[in-house]
Amino acid sequence: MLEIKNLHANIEDKKILKGLNLSIGKGEVHSIMGPNGSGKSTLASILAGKEDYEITDGDILFNGESILEMSPEERAQEGIFLAFQYPIEIPGVSNSYFLREALNSIRKSKGEDPLKPVEFIKLAKEKIKHLKMDESLLNRSLNEGFSGGEKKRNEILQMSILNPCMSILDETDSGLDIDALQIVANGVNAHKDANRSFLVITHYQRLLNYIVPDFVHVLVGGVIVKSGDKSLALELESKGYSWLEN
Amino acid sequence: MKDFESNLSNQHESFLSFENKSQYLNIFRKKSFDNFRKQGLPSLLDEDWRFTDLSNFYRNEYKHLDSSDIEFDKNIVPKHIKSLDAHFIYVQDGKLIESPESELFEINDLSVFLEELSEDKLDFFLNSHSEKNVDFTYELNSAFIKDGIHLEIKKNTILDKPIILINFYSSDLSHISTRNIIEVGALSEGQIIEYSFSKPDINFFLNKATSFYLSDSSNIEHLSVDESSKNSYIFSNIKINQNKNSNFTTDSILIGGRIYRNNVHPALKGEGANSNILGLYMSTNNQHMDNYMFVEHEQPNCGSRQLYKGLLKDESKGVFHGRILVHNAAQKTDAKQTNRNLLLSDKAQVDTKPQLEIYADDVKCTHGATTGQLDPEALYYLRARGIEFEKAKLIMIRSFTEELLEFIKSDFILNLHKKTVENWFIESNLAEME
Ligand SMILES: Nc1ncnc2c1ncn2[C@@H]1O[C@H](COP(=O)(O)OP(=O)(O)OP(=O)(O)O)[C@@H](O)[C@H]1O
Ligand SMILES: [Mg+2]
Numbered sequence A: 001m002l003e004i005k006n007l008h009a010n011i012e013d014k015k016i017l018k019g020l021n022l023s024i025g026k027g028e029v030h031s032i033m034g035p036n037g038s039g040k041s042t043l044a045s046i047l048a049g050k051e052d053y054e055i056t057d058g059d060i061l062f063n064g065e066s067i068l069e070m071s072p073e074e075r076a077q078e079g080i081f082l083a084f085q086y087p088i089e090i091p092g093v094s095n096s097y098f099l100r101e102a103l104n105s106i107r108k109s110k111g112e113d114p115l116k117p118v119e120f121i122k123l124a125k126e127k128i129k130h131l132k133m134d135e136s137l138l139n140r141s142l143n144e145g146f147s148g149g150e151k152k153r154n155e156i157l158q159m160s161i162l163n164p165c166m167s168i169l170d171e172t173d174s175g176l177d178i179d180a181l182q183i184v185a186n187g188v189n190a191h192k193d194a195n196r197s198f199l200v201i202t203h204y205q206r207l208l209n210y211i212v213p214d215f216v217h218v219l220v221g222g223v224i225v226k227s228g229d230k231s232l233a234l235e236l237e238s239k240g241y242s243w244l245e246n
Numbered sequence B: 001m002k003d004f005e006s007n008l009s010n011q012h013e014s015f016l017s018f019e020n021k022s023q024y025l026n027i028f029r030k031k032s033f034d035n036f037r038k039q040g041l042p043s044l045l046d047e048d049w050r051f052t053d054l055s056n057f058y059r060n061e062y063k064h065l066d067s068s069d070i071e072f073d074k075n076i077v078p079k080h081i082k083s084l085d086a087h088f089i090y091v092q093d094g095k096l097i098e099s100p101e102s103e104l105f106e107i108n109d110l111s112v113f114l115e116e117l118s119e120d121k122l123d124f125f126l127n128s129h130s131e132k133n134v135d136f137t138y139e140l141n142s143a144f145i146k147d148g149i150h151l152e153i154k155k156n157t158i159l160d161k162p163i164i165l166i167n168f169y170s171s172d173l174s175h176i177s178t179r180n181i182i183e184v185g186a187l188s189e190g191q192i193i194e195y196s197f198s199k200p201d202i203n204f205f206l207n208k209a210t211s212f213y214l215s216d217s218s219n220i221e222h223l224s225v226d227e228s229s230k231n232s233y234i235f236s237n238i239k240i241n242q243n244k245n246s247n248f249t250t251d252s253i254l255i256g257g258r259i260y261r262n263n264v265h266p267a268l269k270g271e272g273a274n275s276n277i278l279g280l281y282m283s284t285n286n287q288h289m290d291n292y293m294f295v296e297h298e299q300p301n302c303g304s305r306q307l308y309k310g311l312l313k314d315e316s317k318g319v320f321h322g323r324i325l326v327h328n329a330a331q332k333t334d335a336k337q338t339n340r341n342l343l344l345s346d347k348a349q350v351d352t353k354p355q356l357e358i359y360a361d362d363v364k365c366t367h368g369a370t371t372g373q374l375d376p377e378a379l380y381y382l383r384a385r386g387i388e389f390e391k392a393k394l395i396m397i398r399s400f401t402e403e404l405l406e407f408i409k410s411d412f413i414l415n416l417h418k419k420t421v422e423n424w425f426i427e428s429n430l431a432e433m434e
Helices: A040-048 A072-078 A095-109 A117-130 A148-162 A178-191 A205-210 A230-239 B002-018 B023-039 B110-115 B119-127 B136-143 B376-383 B389-407 B411-427
Strands: A002-011 A014-024 A029-033 A054-062 A080-083 A090-094 A166-170 A197-201 A215-220 A223-228 B087-092 B095-098 B105-109 B149-153 B163-169 B174-184 B189-198 B205-214 B219-226 B233-242 B247-254 B259-268 B274-283 B288-297 B303-312 B317-326 B334-343 B349-358 B364-373
Touching (some): A002 A040, A014 A054, A040 A054, A040 A166, A040 A197, A090 B376, A090 B389, A117 A178, A215 A230, B002 B023, B087 B149, B095 B105, B136 B205, B136 B259, B189 B205, B205 B219, B219 B233, B219 B411, B233 B247, B247 B259, B247 B389, B247 B411, B274 B288, B274 B317, B274 B389, B303 B317, B303 B349, B303 B389, B317 B334, B317 B364, B334 B349, B334 B389, B389 B411
Parallel strands (some): A166 A197, B087 B163, B174 B205, B189 B219, B233 B259, B259 B288, B288 B317, B303 B334, B334 B364
Antiparallel strands (some): A002 A014, A215 A223, B087 B095, B105 B149
8 A cells, every 4th residue: 555665855954764665555554663853753744745855765655656746635635644743723724614624625536526514514523422522622723722632632533534545643642641542542443444554653552552553663763673563562662772773 | 296296286276166165164175285285295204104105106197086977887886795685875986876765874965964064063073083193194085075975873773784885986097085974873783884996907096084973882883895996096094983882893804906005093082982993904916005003092991902914915015003092091991902914925015013102000902913924834734634735725814814703793794704805815816716
């Protein structure tokens, strides 16, 4: 589904990714762990199409085609979704209006009819219930004044409504209390099927008890230094990263 | 500039030679013209005009329009206005063409109204306290006072429908001067809309003034939309005299004009009066929109909220000058001023200047101004969810303008405000036609 080949990326002439290779198959769950500043969010942003980065070498293939020239909205329409580490607050734009616009843009790109407001509200209410979120969050300005946990859940709400096939979760577990973590994990698991893939960026093994990865990768200094199965996460939890750093 | 001024003198002389019905009025007109001459036309050296360069305006040779013989064709009024359920007043080039009859209000041609007034009453309307501190535009407007309307909403009246004053300007290189006097009786309520437009692309000099006189406990919402030609020069004065416990909201949407000077001057003259002063200036190309607010608190326990927002495209320019004057009697004043600007291009520019003069000690007075561009992080977030770039921008721009809506109570004005803004988005290539 997603193939990252020898990816080199800079921001403002600073080298962040230095030859990253990663291949994610259909229905697979991959996890990336790694120290602060190692380039995890950078990779996530590049996958989502953020334009601040310079790709100096390598390629990203999605369903066999390079996406490097695609805009963020085209990637989203193709089914790539990034749950942000730091969701943006947008005052004056209501959460439900935003979600409906997003969903209808994606539907339009597939040649489907837009959902009417009533149909959309029905769908949104069903999903929001599943994530045990307060319905009033739909009418509030997008992320404005949301608590840390509410923002993260709102990202997962967006994922479950937009229905992507490649979801990248950037530290969706940080800032969540223990109950919320389980609810969010349930939301993700409900979305899991043979055609949907996940890239889960996290610092904590705990999340991976709920969202069980097929592969765990360690990103250090802009390259993947080690890959393994879920037991690697446990090993990292006890040993830290220093043993991998050279 | 010299030529422009002497041209105005000639216009005024010939204007006066035809106006001889009222001695009082002619003395007033002469005095006003003398005041104008004493002040002279402003230049960039003038403190109140330092951001607005009128030198191109002075190069034009306008003719004062004394009559309009073109017949008014209602079909030219835009459909979204024409189709509203309201009382319509039609004015062309300042001349009252048609007005509705109602038990609730009375409408007169301004000159007819003024000629029948006693000197005391004339003095009240033309020389009342808040008429002080005027700039040349208002003095000139007084010097040429004749065209326009008088509207009186009787006391204890709740308007059954909003009143819409349609102003159409038809004549290239004309100098049009109009004054509307609007009186609202005690305890009365309603909505008043002024909608102005012109023949496309004409260059004319519009000097318009609307003065409100609000009696005790009256409650009025006012919307002014000007979509005149973008080659015109528009000088507008909105003056509001508020008595005890009156509530007034004025919302100005500036769209037309090569240069648009928008003077708004609410005077809170009775205890417990409240004023919301809203505005949205939306400019493209080389338009220049200059907003000069003067909020005057004269009595205790009054409140004022100014919220002016600028949306500037291309190489257009905006000015916001927010002056608040709190007299020493005006204890417990609660005055707030906010100016926000969204620049849609690197070449657009805004100058903002607050000016607070406070002579009472127990007051709450705040002001704040921001100018910025669309937040790229927010745009990226919307796009990362599949929303097209242009649509994402439109969502952000629309939400920027919508803050104003929170202050508007009547759905009628709210909807017309929204429709006007949406039309501008389409016209300015920010949105596609539905
Ligand atoms: N705009 C920028 N200018 C300069 N350096 C930047 C910029 N954005 C990111 N970086 C740098 O890129 C490096 C990688 O950042 P990134 O956010 O990808 O790390 P991360 O692995 O997600 O870290 P964390 O675990 O703390 O979230 C960091 O050193 C960061 O300071
Ligand atoms: Mg990160």
